[in-house]
Amino acid sequence: MARRVLLAQTSFLGDVVLSTALARTIAGAWPESELWWLVRPEAVSLLTPTFGHDRVIAFDKRGVHRGLGGLLATSHALAKHGFDVAIGVQRSLRTSVLLARARIPMRIGYAGSPGAWLYHRRVAKDGAHARDRLIGLVAGLGIQVPTELPMPHLGVAPESARRIEERLESEGVPPDQGLLLVAPGSAWATKQWPAAAFGQAAARLRTLGNDRVVVVGTRSDRPLAREIARLVAEGGGDTIDATGGTTIADAVAWIARARLVLANDSAPAHIAAALGRPVVTMFGPTVPAQGFAPLGDRVQIVERELACRPCSRHGGNDCPIGTHECLADLSPDEVVSAGEALLERAVSGRGTA
Numbered sequence: 001m002a003r004r005v006l007l008a009q010t011s012f013l014g015d016v017v018l019s020t021a022l023a024r025t026i027a028g029a030w031p032e033s034e035l036w037w038l039v040r041p042e043a044v045s046l047l048t049p050t051f052g053h054d055r056v057i058a059f060d061k062r063g064v065h066r067g068l069g070g071l072l073a074t075s076h077a078l079a080k081h082g083f084d085v086a087i088g089v090q091r092s093l094r095t096s097v098l099l100a101r102a103r104i105p106m107r108i109g110y111a112g113s114p115g116a117w118l119y120h121r122r123v124a125k126d127g128a129h130a131r132d133r134l135i136g137l138v139a140g141l142g143i144q145v146p147t148e149l150p151m152p153h154l155g156v157a158p159e160s161a162r163r164i165e166e167r168l169e170s171e172g173v174p175p176d177q178g179l180l181l182v183a184p185g186s187a188w189a190t191k192q193w194p195a196a197a198f199g200q201a202a203a204r205l206r207t208l209g210n211d212r213v214v215v216v217g218t219r220s221d222r223p224l225a226r227e228i229a230r231l232v233a234e235g236g237g238d239t240i241d242a243t244g245g246t247t248i249a250d251a252v253a254w255i256a257r258a259r260l261v262l263a264n265d266s267a268p269a270h271i272a273a274a275l276g277r278p279v280v281t282m283f284g285p286t287v288p289a290q291g292f293a294p295l296g297d298r299v300q301i302v303e304r305e306l307a308c309r310p311c312s313r314h315g316g317n318d319c320p321i322g323t324h325e326c327l328a329d330l331s332p333d334e335v336v337s338a339g340e341a342l343l344e345r346a347v348s349g350r351g352t353a
């Protein structure tokens with residue numbers, strides 16, 4: 001058993017969430033080991049409630065740690081931690097060089113990835129879903145993969161949960177009132193379902209349980225939140241705008257408190273799935289068959305059958321055919337139906353809580 005294991009995962013938040021299934025697999029096989037993470041700065045507060053404040057290291061590859069100087073400084077810092085094993089969980093030359101420079105004695109990564117020659121053990125990237133491919137990396141550790149693969153899982157920071165309850169109290173939301181959580185933003189414009197559609201779906205779904213609508217996101221999502229709040233108000237409902245100024249840890253706490261989550265194919269959908277919250281997620285330029293969809297029986301994916309899908313691996317800022325019909329024409333009716341089905345299952349106790 002390795003005493004101290006580093007998981008280097010500096011890609012998007014959704015990928016970090018999926019990687020928690022790999023961490024759970026290692027922890028299950030080696031309960032005495034210390035699991036550490038190297039992640040992009042915004043992922044730090046995502047992981048610290050589960051893995052501990054001192055075990056999540058930020059690598060700001062596009063900021064203070066960019067370039068050769070930042071890479072050398074980070075590898076120097078990593079070397080001081082005395083890791084026995086490092087796993088590069090993404091196909092990245094920068095990561096493989098970083099781990100090699102840190103002189104970690106056992107380094108594992110995907111065969112065929114850039115800089116794979118710097119890994120001591122190279123593992124074939126097999127599996128239909130990213131979670132399965134990630135867990136496959138434990139073959140490099142000699143760990144037997146369990147028959148039932150662990151699901152991604154996240155914890156909630158107590159201080160964030162407290163902040164959310166204080167905000168709800170100040171907004172006049174009683175502890176037993178449900179929240180309909182809406183996360184309308186996306187890093188990619190083509191992955192964004194229109195705000196008006198989110199608003200129409202939220203206005204209808206919130207009436208099923210007299211839920212309060214809450215919109216989470218970044219400061220740049222505020223115009224989306226305003227449009228959603230306008231449409232919810234037309235239906236007689238109130239909205240809490242929690243966009244901007246919210247840390248990732250606080251967003252996790254908001255999602256954990258939700259009765260139902262509506263989100264694009266984005267990090268909030270993965271976070272909701274990892275927290276076991278029912279989530280309806282709208283897919284456009286990407287498709288679940290690419291292997292990055294949120295996992296779990298509380299996830300409902302809504303999508304249109306179109307010949308142009310998928311048109312990209314991660315999404316982009318411009319629709320290649322100029323129509324964006326994959327999401328622009330995705331009806332709120334379908335999202336409402338999917339949300340109703342999840343809420344009904346929650347009430348009947350089938351698959352949802």
Ligand code: SF4
Pocket residue numbers: 190284285286306308309310311312318319320321322323324325326327
């Ligand atoms: S090409 Fe098709 S799938 Fe891609 S963004 Fe445009 S409409 Fe959507």
